[in-house]
Amino acid sequence: MKCAICGIEVDSIDEAIDEGWIPYIWEGGQEKEGPYCGSCSEILIQVNEDGEYVVKEEYKGKITYQEGDFIEEEPQEYVSTGVILEYCDN
Numbered sequence: 001m002k003c004a005i006c007g008i009e010v011d012s013i014d015e016a017i018d019e020g021w022i023p024y025i026w027e028g029g030q031e032k033e034g035p036y037c038g039s040c041s042e043i044l045i046q047v048n049e050d051g052e053y054v055v056k057e058e059y060k061g062k063i064t065y066q067e068g069d070f071i072e073e074e075p076q077e078y079v080s081t082g083v084i085l086e087y088c089d090n
Contacts, residue, residue: 003037004066005044010037027055032065 001016002009010016020038024031025045036045041053044063048054055063 001035002066003040004032004034005036005040005063007066008037008039022053025053025055027060027063 001013001021003021010019010021016035016037020041021035022041022045023036024034025036026032026048036053044056044059045053046056
């Protein structure tokens with residue numbers, strides 16, 4: 001996966017989590033899909049009073065986001081099939 005700001009890459013979701021990547025941010029009232037690496041997050045992003053990741057005031061409107069799909073297809077080990085069970089008392 002690649003950072004949506006700087007383009008740095010990591011090999012797995014687990015590695016990204018370990019390095020402090022975040023999945024999305026808010027800029028103004030608009031959600032910006034990530035992911036965002038720990039370095040960009042530390043410099044450009046903060047947590048607001050509601051616990052959401054937002055662009056710091058001094059960087060609003062100044063960030064150029066990379067284009068593209070930044071999360072590659074997950075390996076088969078992460079894919080699961082959902083099953084819904086229903087209990088009926090007849």
